[in-house]
Amino acid sequence: MLALSTEVAPRRSLEDLDRGCRARGLDGLEVVIAADGDADSVFVRARSSGARVVALQTARIDAASAPAIARAAADLGVPVSVSPAAVDPDSLAHIAGAFARAGARLLLGCHTNLDEALELVLAVRAIGTPAALGLAWELHPSSAADLSEASALLLATRELLGVVRLHGGGPEQRDQDGYGIGPLFVELALSGFAGPIVLCPSSPEMVTRWTQWLGSRGSSGCGHAVSTREVELDVRGVEPRHRLETIMGAYRMLVPGATLHLTVDHDPVCMYYTLEATEPERSFSFQVVEHGPEIWRAEVTKR
Amino acid sequence: MSQIELDIRLVPPREKHPAIFRTFDALSPGQAFTLINDHDPAPLRHQFNATRTDQFEWSYLESGPVVWRVSIGKRG
Numbered sequence: 180m181l182a183l184s185t186e187v188a189p190r191r192s193l194e195d196l197d198r199g200c201r202a203r204g205l206d207g208l209e210v211v212i213a214a215d216g217d218a219d220s221v222f223v224r225a226r227s228s229g230a231r232v233v234a235l236q237t238a239r240i241d242a243a244s245a246p247a248i249a250r251a252a253a254d255l256g257v258p259v260s261v262s263p264a265a266v267d268p269d270s271l272a273h274i275a276g277a278f279a280r281a282g283a284r285l286l287l288g289c290h291t292n293l294d295e296a297l298e299l300v301l302a303v304r305a306i307g308t309p310a311a312l313g314l315a316w317e318l319h320p321s322s323a324a325d326l327s328e329a330s331a332l333l334l335a336t337r338e339l340l341g342v343v344r345l346h347g348g349g350p351e352q353r354d355q356d357g358y359g360i361g362p363l364f365v366e367l368a369l370s371g372f373a374g375p376i377v378l379c380p381s382s383p384e385m386v387t388r389w390t391q392w393l394g395s396r397g398s399s400g401c402g403h404a405v406s407t408r409e410v411e412l413d414v415r416g417v418e419p420r421h422r423l424e425t426i427m428g429a430y431r432m433l434v435p436g437a438t439l440h441l442t443v444d445h446d447p448v449c450m451y452y453t454l455e456a457t458e459p460e461r462s463f464s465f466q467v468v469e470h471g472p473e474i475w476r477a478e479v480t481k482r
Numbered sequence: 483m484s485q486i487e488l489d490i491r492l493v494p495p496r497e498k499h500p501a502i503f504r505t506f507d508a509l510s511p512g513q514a515f516t517l518i519n520d521h522d523p524a525p526l527r528h529q530f531n532a533t534r535t536d537q538f539e540w541s542y543l544e545s546g547p548v549v550w551r552v553s554i555g556k557r558g
Contacts, residue, residue: 181489181518204491204520204548320492348492361497365504368488368515376489419495420521445496452528471496 182233184209184344184379187389197230199393207231209344209377212248214238222251233375234342235259240266240285245274249281258341258374260286260315263299272306279311286315286341289332291325296332303339313341319381320347320355320363329363333370341374343367348378350392351385356444357473408434413442415474426450427457433481441477446470450477486515499526506530506538506554514555516543522550530554 183205185196196208210232212221225232234257237248252259266274278285289296303312314336319325347355380389412429414422429439441447451465462482469476488505490498505515517523530538539555
């Protein structure tokens with residue numbers, strides 16, 4: 180399940196954010212309770228907006244505020260995450276008790292650092308309310324260090340992991356290329372993790388980009404014909420969901436004998452199989468002339 | 483093992499198909515996973531047909547317009 184944190188556009192209404200999520204195919208929202216906010220008013224906003232709330236995040240929690248936050252979480256049926264730095268270790272047991280009584284779950288944020296993760300796992304186990312306490316993984320997929328420790332972290336925290344907060348994705352997705360998020364998602368899937376993966380901006384400076392991203396669904400093709408016989412098409416800037424139609428559209432426009440020079444950022448072998456399956460036999464030739472690892476070029480000639 | 487969901491939407495293009503085939507290859511015969519994508523993974527199906535001929539089951543659980551879910555199973 181993919182969700183969006185309200186951090187991406189803190190000033191937008193929940194209705195508005197949820198509409199943006201639907202347009203982008205995201206499954207719901209993580210609503211952030213700000214340091215000066217209170218859980219009751221966040222609960223009222225969440226309920227009255229009708230938005231699909233899948234998680235809460237709170238900037239702070241203490242023994243006094245815990246019962247109201249736990250109640251809001253239980254009523255919405257979602258977990259709450261918090262940075263362990265915002266929790267006084269001496270009151271953690273008391274806070275966990277409030278969550279256990281409300282039937283809610285508090286998730287302590289954990290960076291991709293195995294020592295930190297093991298310490299948190301021990302702290303959570305020591306309190307002994309497994310249903311009321313868990314972990315939220317704060318993942319930075321544009322950091323090579325983060326992804327190299329990811330497997331070990333997943334193994335160590337698996338049973339306690341309730342949410343993955345992914346600092347990136349959306350308009351930052353291209354910045355993550357090359358750090359190995361693909362294999363990580365395979366491991367996450369094979370481990371049976373079914374909780375929300377919440378997209379958050381990687382830094383406050385990114386918020387403007389996220390707000391724009393949420394408001395736009397467009398993509399731009401950038402194919403152009405050099406001549407009627409040689410057509411250049413670079414689909415790297417085209418969103419993946421528009422690529423097949425862009426490439427097939429360009430191919431179908433070719434006159435017999437013309438060549439499509441295709442530039443992509445993945446192995447184009449799937450395009451070969453697609454042409455083979457959809458076009459008449461022996462109607463084209465397909466040659467990969469540059470083989471990655473970052474850029475692939477293929478020449479497709481219509482016979 | 484509980485149900486396996488591979489959401490490929492966040493994975494950069496060049497890692498998408500390798501990640502999907504890695505997940506498929508890790509399945510036991512008879513097991514399936516749900517692939518989630520933001521477009522119809524038709525080219526992938528052609529690639530499965532060519533490279534995993536007669537080894538897979540393919541069924542659409544949701545077909546857009548925003549999200550596609552496909553159950554991909556390994557034949558027993």
